Amino acid sequence: MTDPGARTLDVSAIQALLHPESIAVIGATSDANKLNGRPLHYLRRDGYRGRIYPVNPNYEDVIGFKCYPDVESLPEAPHMAIVAVAARRVVAAVEALGRKGTRIAIVFSAGFGEMGDDGQRLERDLLDAARETGIRICGPNNLGVINAFDGVTATFSQYAFEPPVVGPVAFASQSGAFGTGIAALARNRGVGFGYFVNTGNEVDITLTEVLEQLLEDDRIDVAAAYLEGLKSPQSLLRLADKAIRLDKPLVLTKVGRKAAGIRAAASHTGALAGEDAVFDGVARQHGIIRARNEEHMLDLVSAFATCSAPQGPGVAIITQSGGAAALMADRAEELGLEIPVLGEDTQAQLREVIPPFGVPGNPVDLTAQFIAEPNVLTKSVKIALADPVIDIAVVWFQLMNAFVDELIDVFLELKRSVRKPFVVCWLAAPEAALARLREEGIFVIGATERTIDVVAGLHAYGEARRRLRGTTRPGNDTAMPSGTDSARPLPSIAARSLLVDAGIPLVDAAFATDADTAARIAERLGMPAAVKIESPDIPHKSAADGVRLGLATTDEIRAAVDDVLAAASEHRAGARIDGVIVQPMAESGTELVIGLRRDPVFGPVVMVGLGGILVETLKDVTFARAPLARGDVPLMIESLKGRAVLQGVRGQPAVDLDSLTDVLMALSQFAVAHPEIAEIDLNPVFARSDGVVAVDWLVLSTEPR
């Protein structure tokens, strides 16, 4: 599949989609209960100011708009068109629109790619018709778009049963039904979606392309999306980079963990991770904030729309309940946030302000007494935020129906006077209080643990921004090199040369076809040594009983050679056995796996994880897209569950992270320079305080030597 995002963004088409000067509705009807009837009603209701052209041979007039029998008879080329006719009639309609000069068509109709072979054929015909006539397609099988700023309610979504709410969020969804639900939930909590776009089957225009364009709108501060599958990785990466550049956070929910292309490639760790782990790594690398679900997405979106990102991980928790504070502290620790002890000065200042039953540490417990004097809350938050160890404050309390005005005044005063961000968790708050705070641009939420999830999201974005701003990352070719599926292992010595030339440290090794040569080699390289079977048909040497370790004498070497040759023949009858590899035993260290993959979506990706048997069950590996920046490596390591191993445990010294970074950088550069290399596995890699060295390697190439 070619990546549609590799092309230049068609700004004029997306402008026409969301800022149309005129709209035709092909198959229009006056019945507001029908999907082909709704858009006209909505456009009129929401004050769309462009020209509206119903097209339907059966009517002369549709709800007061003059109706045309066909596209040809329209008085002008409509800037945008909605196609709401049966699937089999869509191609003709789009062709007519294209010939007329329409820039883009939204195709509501279902019955395309989602409907088996016939539908896929129809989808190809649709795309051909568009390509031939120059019109672009949004859809098919989608429920339209909304530009709430300009009354462009070009949709049949139930969300538009009520007029859309203007706001600083651009939201796009591949799913119509789920997208509608998310938009409605957003409205219920007072979050305005300035734009709502459903891209359906994405036969042409993709979700990420639309968001790329919408980010440019000054009225938009945050982009959010619901994704099922990525049609255009290049566009996603451009979008992510633009989001960082413009300081407009990008929040994505992506479902599905099925690997789009699980390859049966012969490799040690090939089944470790499907595309989702790669997506996750690439998203983190590019500063995309991934939301687990619709609720998390809306929590984050509301926070980004109102709060600045903290400058660091230090959280002050200020509550009327020690219990809620403990729950938040637990969660903060889980998410890598810090609840630093406040400075002595800060504590002294707090002690003068808070009631005698209160606790001036962090969390700060004001007890319920603060209601008697709301100023206590204002002062406490100010004092805590003034401490240099604190980057963001969380204020938690519940109910207080009788003190809504006082509390709102507290937060207005805080918003006016503090520079660092704060978030409010108000359990079972009166609805009016929530509405008022939201109007004032103060983030408020009603669930204790989700408050900390939001703080972690704000922090992750802040971190990404500091890491990525001002860096330029060279592009890469995400397209899969051809023949990757049938890549074959390179001989170990040839593979070793390639990797060593690339700057990747491997243990010494030489090839032998007989026991005596092997013994001589072992003497030369140093003993104890290892003997491993060498066969293009046996990539997994251990599984074929083809490895002997810790051989201390030339006799043991000779015996091992005979052993592994015999075992290999027995293990796999008919395998081509080339001989054996002899290696000196390396000084062991922390076991890692390092690898290169060609991801079907993102192209070359570098993997690092903890080695040993547990890697296969805990799957504690992480990915990033090549080429890496050095700053990506700490991020990769941070996301390993067992990262503490690298920092040294049980008296072992910490792993040399500089050397590890060098290896990952070298592998990443190698990946970009060598499209013929389909996969590399370095497993195990021994990481020590004085460097890292790979003791086994497998290189799959589409150009085997």
Next chain:
Amino acid sequence: MTDPGARTLDVSAIQALLHPESIAVIGATSDANKLNGRPLHYLRRDGYRGRIYPVNPNYEDVIGFKCYPDVESLPEAPHMAIVAVAARRVVAAVEALGRKGTRIAIVFSAGFGEMGDDGQRLERDLLDAARETGIRICGPNNLGVINAFDGVTATFSQYAFEPPVVGPVAFASQSGAFGTGIAALARNRGVGFGYFVNTGNEVDITLTEVLEQLLEDDRIDVAAAYLEGLKSPQSLLRLADKAIRLDKPLVLTKVGRKAAGIRAAASHTGALAGEDAVFDGVARQHGIIRARNEEHMLDLVSAFATCSAPQGPGVAIITQSGGAAALMADRAEELGLEIPVLGEDTQAQLREVIPPFGVPGNPVDLTAQFIAEPNVLTKSVKIALADPVIDIAVVWFQLMNAFVDELIDVFLELKRSVRKPFVVCWLAAPEAALARLREEGIFVIGATERTIDVVAGLHAYGEARRRLRGTTRPGNDTAMPSGTDSARPLPSIAARSLLVDAGIPLVDAAFATDADTAARIAERLGMPAAVKIESPDIPHKSAADGVRLGLATTDEIRAAVDDVLAAASEHRAGARIDGVIVQPMAESGTELVIGLRRDPVFGPVVMVGLGGILVETLKDVTFARAPLARGDVPLMIESLKGRAVLQGVRGQPAVDLDSLTDVLMALSQFAVAHPEIAEIDLNPVFARSDGVVAVDWLVLSTEPR
């Protein structure tokens, strides 16, 4: 600390607390804004039918009730009393009440254990006064209790600003502020708390004791609690057992991961897990459903109040959105639920019912078309639930404001006609629809991923019930044996005898004081062998460079003995060095850690986890309380992240779980029989397909030999 729950439950005191025949309010006032004014207003408003006695020397009458100057002048002993006077006056008031014959006093007043040394002294005085006069205490520092069935609104909680809502949930909280918030959230979502109890500092009556009693009420179906620290483990365990016996789920949120008693005990893995991991394991073992936070708690409580638990893990997901379905399938996999492929018959039946764009697999995608004929939904759910692989159905859709009545009819029909449980996720539902479904006892929620969290909770409870019903578990003494803190390592050979006698398989071993003896022993036990330093001052032999492995000749043995003796002296000057232990090398296997701990809360607990260096960073260990039942072991193993290792990876055979279970059972019995043993570490244990064997062990005893 003695466990207050070890005593017999004081049924009459808890009856008086929640079903008082008369109530005195000590320090009553007529001002409804004051905490000592509110209860009288609430009791009158909510129709409490018992006798009410304000006590305050300053008034003759409080809001129409005759007021008494002191306790002595009351016309009868009030069944229950609320004490709402300043802390320093509480002891006298409680004494007077006790002498008068009052059964129990709720002490609102703060300024006790939470207030440093002075407060703690006052708390001890309070308890002494109660013990002397026979009155029981709820509190101090609490905001009271509510029995919503009988208008006993004996609280100053803001929750009671509006009349409490009757319902099948008994809720108790150690935190007043957080408990109030949770109760208010419950009311907002239509969940009735039949009882609301805040136990505050728990100087006497504990939260779990109250719930034990409330579970007996026929109007209560579910118990829920918010815990900060457990005062009474015995009572918790009795409560959990009763909950299973009566089939009334117990949902707990417990915060705080700080170990109450981190011991500096010399042991391999002593710092692995604080008390929270133990609490978690014991809760799971006893069928307690642990909720992460207040939202999760209320989701579960509502579900348990309306749904039966499924008979197995098979979930049918029926939606109008493939996207939401994918998100739920992702979550289901994470939580160990199954989304089984429906049988051919089931699929054929579905195909006849669902629209042509739909998908009859599982998830079942009905598309939005089902609105045209709601019967499609009814039929689809019935067909899916009739499949034997399905135990519970999830129905997901959004909005549908125009079809509320039709949808409610669908669910009423389902409730009437299906036997298996189903849950509804309705995104952005009209409020009226939610209220209606709740009235009809149909579980509905508005967040996609949380729906699956709820299904997992229902499933976990169903599993626990099947596992625990009809079993009787012998009790144990949760009290810490004295002297545990100063327990010392037993000599390795003595420790070995103890463990072997207990039925725990250990590798052979013998003690030697010199190199020649060690060499002779090694020849007898078999080589290759290991030599390890033996010193009561060096429990961590490896850290002292005191271990030599894989010694193949007597010469190597001799050299190793000299080596480790020298290294030990150097490592720890002045250490008493007894000699060395010689062991034959065991055939390696999957590395586990197994241990016994004396938890300060739950007494003897058995630990099992994955060994190797990662155990210390991933902390992948799990606990259960001794004595174990065999059925507890699979549950322990299920909760290990790396459990797949035990099932065999990379061609390794699966570990012999029967043998592993035998070892854990033996250790558990040993723990109960030997209170002098403070701690046991078997690390590593090699688990193979033909058994398990510990190759290193450390036994700490309060009676060192």
